[in-house]
Amino acid sequence: MARLELNQLSKRYGDFFAARDVTLDVADGEFLVLLGPSGCGKTTTLRMIAGFIEPTAGTVRLGDNDVTRLPAWKRNTGLVFQSYALFPHLTVAQNVAFGLEMRKVPKPDADRQVAEALELVRLGHLGDRLPRQLSGGQQQRVALARALVFRPDVLLLDEPLSNLDAKLRQEVRVEIRKLQQSLNLTTVMVTHDQEEALTMADRLVVMSEGSVKQVGTQRDLYERPADRFVAGFVGRSSFVSGTLETPQLFRTAGGVPVACNTTLMPGPATVALRPERVMVAPAPLSELDNDFPGAVEFVSYLGGLIDLHIRLSPKDLVIAQIPNREDGFMPAVGDRVHVGWTAASAAVFPGAGDAAGSDELQPD
Structure with a gap:
């Protein structure tokens, strides 16, 4: 060798x-x-x-x-x-x-x-x-x-x-x-x-x-992806564009305040979220750093997993992936739900991207 x-x-x-x-x-x-x-x-x-x-x-x-x-x-x-x-x-x-x-x-x-x-x-x-x-x-x-x-x-x-x-x-x-x-x-x-x-x-x-x-x-x-490209290409991510106001606060293009933890300087930025890190529940997720109400726009049945596209505001959409369990919570299109994630799950990258607030589905 x-x-x-x-x-x-x-x-x-x-x-x-x-x-x-x-x-x-x-x-x-x-x-x-x-x-x-x-x-x-x-x-x-x-x-x-x-x-x-x-x-x-x-x-x-x-x-x-x-x-x-x-x-x-x-x-x-x-x-x-x-x-x-x-x-x-x-x-x-x-x-x-x-x-x-x-x-x-x-x-x-x-x-x-x-x-x-x-x-x-x-x-x-x-x-x-x-x-x-x-x-x-x-x-x-x-x-x-x-x-x-x-x-x-x-x-x-x-x-x-x-x-x-x-x-x-x-x-x-x-x-x-x-x-x-x-x-x-x-x-x-x-x-x-x-x-x-x-x-x-x-x-x-x-x-x-x-x-x-x-x-x-x-x-x-x-x-720990080095940049937005790696975050999108290795695994799946949904991206939300907006502004980093402080190292601990990101505000989306739709005005949603997101708790984060980064060393970046304030300015235009994008948050990347792994779908499996986004929790979904019928009631508030008060134990998490981030908890927002939203509406289910799309449901994709993948066998053992379910993909949910959830609208937080007219400009902000995130993707969640939940396990398919017989006794589990299973929302349908149009349902009102709560979504949440920890501050550590919100990876922040500089630059607001090509389309502020848009959802981007990256290749598997």
């Missing part, structure tokens, strides 16, 4: 930066996930690590070696593509052996390594089949075996689960994570799916517009 270091890695096309000053330190055996929306620079960063894109500036180090200017075939990295990129006319075993042949590994050694790699992904019995005879999940595992067969220093995964259906995606991501842990394999994965990122990573890197916004564990990013 090898430590991976990126130092101020950038890629520029004319005046446009696809990636800008990306600095990361990935430990031996760590599973790091680059997370962000399309066009944020995560795939460009991964391909610079792999050697498929030459950086404009910065360095890539694998272990003790600076590999920034080495071609891809001279770097000991294994890459699993989003599309799997299997050769349709070659058998499973031949696909897995392809990289070894390019490295001129003697056939007896190559046959042994192919057999070991296929056993790792539980496909040892399917070596003679063609890709078209396999399911999507099996093809994905062939691509993984091909990336592992030459024992790479770093495994790179480019949206490896995006072509699988939801149920299979859940199963395969667990398999990949268990395999990575058993091999203690340094791994970097790119995804825009936050559920994949949260369930697979040791640490997350949230990117936007080519730059790193925040690096940390799942709890770090969820509980």
Whole structure:
């Protein structure tokens, strides 16, 4: 295994930066996930690590070696593509052996390594089949075996689960994570799916517009987001715009006074609320720092959970998520309720946002 270091890695096309000053330190055996929306620079960063894109500036180090200017075939990295990129006319075993042949590994050694790699992904019995005879999940595992067969220093995964259906995606991501842990394999994965990122990573890197916004564990990013973008992209948040009057008092665009606890200076600001931190009850929640009457505008049944959109004022709306229990409180559209949350639950960010007082539902 090898430590991976990126130092101020950038890629520029004319005046446009696809990636800008990306600095990361990935430990031996760590599973790091680059997370962000399309066009944020995560795939460009991964391909610079792999050697498929030459950086404009910065360095890539694998272990003790600076590999920034080495071609891809001279770097000991294994890459699993989003599309799997299997050769349709070659058998499973031949696909897995392809990289070894390019490295001129003697056939007896190559046959042994192919057999070991296929056993790792539980496909040892399917070596003679063609890709078209396999399911999507099996093809994905062939691509993984091909990336592992030459024992790479770093495994790179480019949206490896995006072509699988939801149920299979859940199963395969667990398999990949268990395999990575058993091999203690340094791994970097790119995804825009936050559920994949949260369930697979040791640490997350949230990117936007080519730059790193925040690096940390799942709890770090969820509980202490660095800015409004991270609060919206990792997990779900509803945002309420207004003015921070003191470090302990935020007033919404609709005039609702919200108790908070921040070190920001007074001025235009936005409060972010996690839906599961917003309590809902038929009567006042006087034990909480914040307690407001509101009207239920929308109810979304999610099985084990219920989403409620609750209007506090003509300009202020918050989202609450409550458990679906047989004996639980279950409001309907039009009901008057009380909503509340602690001051610590109100994350405050500078700037009132694009639409003051609007509710923003962020991607899951």
